[in-house]
Amino acid sequence: xxxxxxxxxxxxxxxxxxxxxxxxxxxxxxxxxxxxxxxxxxxxxxxxxxxxxxxxxxxxxxxxxxxxxxxxxxxxxxxxxxxxxxxxxxxxxxxxxxxxxxxxxxxxxxxxxxxxxxxxxxxxxxxxxxxxxxxxxxxxxxxxxxxxxxxxxxxxxxxxxxxxxxxxxxxxxxxxxxxxxxxxxxxxxxxxxxxxxxxxxxxxxxxxxxxxxxxxxxxxxxxxxxxxxxxxxxxxxxxxxxxxxxxxxxxx
Amino acid sequence: xxxxxxxxxxxxxxxxxxxxxxxxxxxxxxxxxxxxxxxxxxxxxxxxxxxxxxxxxxxxxxxxxxxxxxxxxxxxxxxxxxxxxxxxxxxxxxxxxxxxxxxxxxxxxxxxxxxxxxxxxxxxxxxxxxxxxxxxxxxxxxxxxxxxxxxxxxxxxxxxxxxxxxxxxxxxxxxxxxxxxxxxxxxxxxxxxxxxxxxxxxxxxxxxxxxxxxxxxxxxxxxxxxxxxxxxxxxxxxxxxxxxxxxxxxxxxxxxxxxxxxxxxxxxxxxxxxxxxxxxxxxxxxxxxxxxxxxxxxxxxxxxxxxxxxxxxxxxxxxxxxxxxxx
Numbered sequence: 001x002x003x004x005x006x007x008x009x010x011x012x013x014x015x016x017x018x019x020x021x022x023x024x025x026x027x028x029x030x031x032x033x034x035x036x037x038x039x040x041x042x043x044x045x046x047x048x049x050x051x052x053x054x055x056x057x058x059x060x061x062x063x064x065x066x067x068x069x070x071x072x073x074x075x076x077x078x079x080x081x082x083x084x085x086x087x088x089x090x091x092x093x094x095x096x097x098x099x100x101x102x103x104x105x106x107x108x109x110x111x112x113x114x115x116x117x118x119x120x121x122x123x124x125x126x127x128x129x130x131x132x133x134x135x136x137x138x139x140x141x142x143x144x145x146x147x148x149x150x151x152x153x154x155x156x157x158x159x160x161x162x163x164x165x166x167x168x169x170x171x172x173x174x175x176x177x178x179x180x181x182x183x184x185x186x187x188x189x190x191x192x193x194x195x196x197x198x199x200x201x202x203x204x205x206x207x208x209x210x211x212x213x214x215x216x217x218x219x220x221x222x223x224x225x226x227x228x229x230x231x232x233x234x235x236x237x238x239x240x241x242x243x244x245x246x247x248x249x250x251x252x
Numbered sequence: 253x254x255x256x257x258x259x260x261x262x263x264x265x266x267x268x269x270x271x272x273x274x275x276x277x278x279x280x281x282x283x284x285x286x287x288x289x290x291x292x293x294x295x296x297x298x299x300x301x302x303x304x305x306x307x308x309x310x311x312x313x314x315x316x317x318x319x320x321x322x323x324x325x326x327x328x329x330x331x332x333x334x335x336x337x338x339x340x341x342x343x344x345x346x347x348x349x350x351x352x353x354x355x356x357x358x359x360x361x362x363x364x365x366x367x368x369x370x371x372x373x374x375x376x377x378x379x380x381x382x383x384x385x386x387x388x389x390x391x392x393x394x395x396x397x398x399x400x401x402x403x404x405x406x407x408x409x410x411x412x413x414x415x416x417x418x419x420x421x422x423x424x425x426x427x428x429x430x431x432x433x434x435x436x437x438x439x440x441x442x443x444x445x446x447x448x449x450x451x452x453x454x455x456x457x458x459x460x461x462x463x464x465x466x467x468x469x470x471x472x473x474x475x476x477x478x479x480x481x482x483x484x485x486x487x488x489x490x491x492x493x494x495x496x497x498x499x500x501x502x503x504x505x506x507x508x509x510x511x512x513x514x515x516x517x518x519x520x521x522x523x524x525x526x527x528x529x530x531x532x533x534x535x536x537x538x539x540x541x542x543x544x545x546x547x548x549x550x551x552x553x554x555x556x557x558x559x560x561x562x563x564x565x566x567x568x569x570x571x572x573x574x575x576x577x578x579x
Contacts, residue, residue: 180448
């Protein structure tokens with residue numbers, strides 16, 4: 001099985017529906033950007049699809065047992081938590097937890113996956129450093145490496161590039177794009193619409209718990225949608241360097 | 253890592269032997285050791301086999317329970333200030349023991365006091381899980397634990413307050429200070445099954461504790477069942493620490509200080525800290541129990557009191573060091 005789908009997913013917080021009857025399907029090889037203003041329900045949607053929140057409706061991931069799901073879908077939460085000063089390598093190795101049997105030590109495959117993830121996130125030389133002593137952006141890259149090391153066919157990341165320098169923002173999006181090319185389904189929530197427009201194959205626009213638009217970046221980032229959902233005007237143009245998006249001002 | 257465990261095991265064995273050789277009777281080393289295996293005078297054999305051996309064994313068992321539980325709770329709550337008493341098990345076990353002493357039940361039969369303490373610990377766990385809810389979060393667990401500790405502490409104070417008998421009060425106060433003096437094999441056999449069950453439960457959770465380094469959400473997505481993990485850890489801590497409190501009273505600081513000291517030596521990995529902290533706890537309790545007998549041999553200095561006197565400054569020093577390394 002590759003890709004995933006959710007059908008009529010709803011999540012209640014108190015009496016308000018924070019995710020309201022959402023259906024979404026991701027095929028293999030897709031890099032999809034989940035966009036929308038604060039409180040649109042992006043994080044809640046991803047957590048519910050992974051079975052981390054009580055919800056109604058269907059999710060193909062949630063039908064699996066927790067162990068099977070962990071081998072199918074990886075999740076990078078927005079909160080970048082590293083509780084203990086473990087080494088970078090130890091932290092990235094945590095991505096291999098679902099692949100290890102009870103009491104089993106990491107095998108060659110596990111070490112190879114960790115090595116590849118560390119290389120993909122440009123972290124060579126950091127392996128033995130204590131993860132809590134790194135800068136915020138470096139920690140974010142270590143946590144993305146952990147998600148890559150999990151080596152799943154579906155990848156969810158919540159605001160993975162927030163706080164990264166421009167070089168590493170682009171590199172991270174390119175890493176996700178490469179994962180998609182290799183046949184994975186990647187769903188990334190983003191606030192940087194410029195990055196979303198440039199790197200994602202498809203954008204899903206959420207507002208007030210519902211999906212408002214779903215399609216190619218150009219079809220989603222219309223003046224009307226931007227005004228209605230974000231309350232902004234923007235410059236969008238197809239150039240020889242690809243799609244360029246720049247927010248201009250708050251709409252009057 | 254393996255070197256550290258071997259070193260700690262050696263230290264436990266050494267201190268265990270020293271603990272066996274120390275006491276007011278003042279036997280020689282060879283004499284004591286041969287008496288331990290039943291080759292000696294009746295009196296010395298009795299002292300070695302029925303007084304010193306159970307005392308040293310209890311020190312090891314209680315040390316393992318406190319060190320292991322402390323490491324497990326710190327890992328689960330992702331907080332270096334967590335300790336076994338945090339979930340209210342020790343204070344509830346103490347309340348059970350206090351009630352047994354106050355009502356005179358403790359004098360009725362030998363195991364009345366530890367059994368009452370174990371019942372207290374068991375009730376506390378049920379109440380804790382009821383209060384903390386089904387979803388395995390750590391914050392509700394801490395809050396519920398603090399509430400139960402406060403309640404058990406208040407009820408203990410009430411019992412002392414209303415006690416008509418000053419002898420019972422002084423007995424209770426001294427019991428609560430925590431000690432390994434005058435314990436017998438009855439205590440060992442009562443505590444051991446609960447402790448071993450608790451150790452086994454906690455040791456299964458190493459990988460889950462490692463995954464929790466990334467937070468509850470990420471651990472959940474890595475296939476860790478947080479609700480089940482919390483249930484197992486709480487049961488394990490309650491069984492081992494409840495049994496420790498039942499036979500020795502409240503002994504603080506071991507579960508707090510030992511994981512803190514050993515964490516840097518295991519690369520801060522919560523799963524690696526479990527066995528190291530268990531052995532470290534045994535070292536510390538053996539050391540303290542030797543110290544109370546050597547420091548003031550003619551007065552009954554309580555183990556729990558010494559531990560707090562030594563533990564608090566040690567902990568202050570650790571905080572100072574941590575503060576400096578954090579800048």
